[in-house]
Amino acid sequence: STVLIQGESGTGKELVARYIFNASNRGQRPFVPVNCGALTETLLESELFGHLKGSFTGALSSKDGLFKVASGGTIFLDEIGDTSPSFQVRLLRVLQEREITPVGSTEPLSVDIRIIAATNRELENDVEAGRFRRDLYYRLNVIPIFMPPLRRRREDIPLLIDYFLERNGEEADHGERFTPAALEKLESYHWPGNVRELENVIEQVSVLAPSKKIGDEYLPDKIRNPVPQNFVDDQPKATPTLDTVELAYINWVMDQVGGSKKEAARILGIDPSTLYRKLTR
Structure with a gap:
């Protein structure tokens, strides 16, 4: 099954992906990490799907893609939310048909690969905004994992x-x-x-x-000697409402106490029930 890991940058998404890989029945096969956000669309497609000689400028020879090279193993697609619509279409076909077509070719090749994807974006929001394909999201999100910040x-x-x-x-x-x-x-x-x-x-x-x-x-x-974090750093530049500032401050206190609502309520001088109401309003 495919896995989608979501969380802030640096939360250890690749560590989790490697743990899943090592614990799976594919653990003795290749594990190939790919940062989708670090490559142009052409290079990303070439790296994963492979290409034929002359299929694009600079393609001086044919090359097997990582989907073929790592067949039987696992591909870790980091920053999947940064991919283009056309790449998303090609990836969807891999998940649906279990086959790839190298760049410049018309002949599909069967592949046996597990895909673990990760992103620091809120993909559900991108789906609703039309920036990420809904069908691909559901194909990737078979096993969802959220990585909280440290x-x-x-x-x-x-x-x-x-x-x-x-x-x-x-x-x-x-x-x-x-x-x-x-x-x-x-x-x-x-x-x-x-x-x-x-x-x-x-x-x-x-x-x-x-x-x-x-x-x-x-x-x-x-x-x-840590500098106290400005609890309105993440707020819009426009003058925030009192409720917005209060919630930002509550979240800042929660961060300082590791998420403990009881300890946060004590520091804020309010009952835990009041804190819960403010967090959920």
């Missing part, structure tokens, strides 16, 4: 630290590698860059810290 799942931070330590060739033991003060700073930081930012920080301090134990003094200044 600030909403702070309990995952120690596990992710262990994962990145192990990937860097170290023992996966955050409690042994970091002091309690450093871990507290890492868990309380708001992580605007999400999992990708955490990965970079762990790699940086692992290399720079001279001792086995990493104290908070080795953490970047933005983590040691």
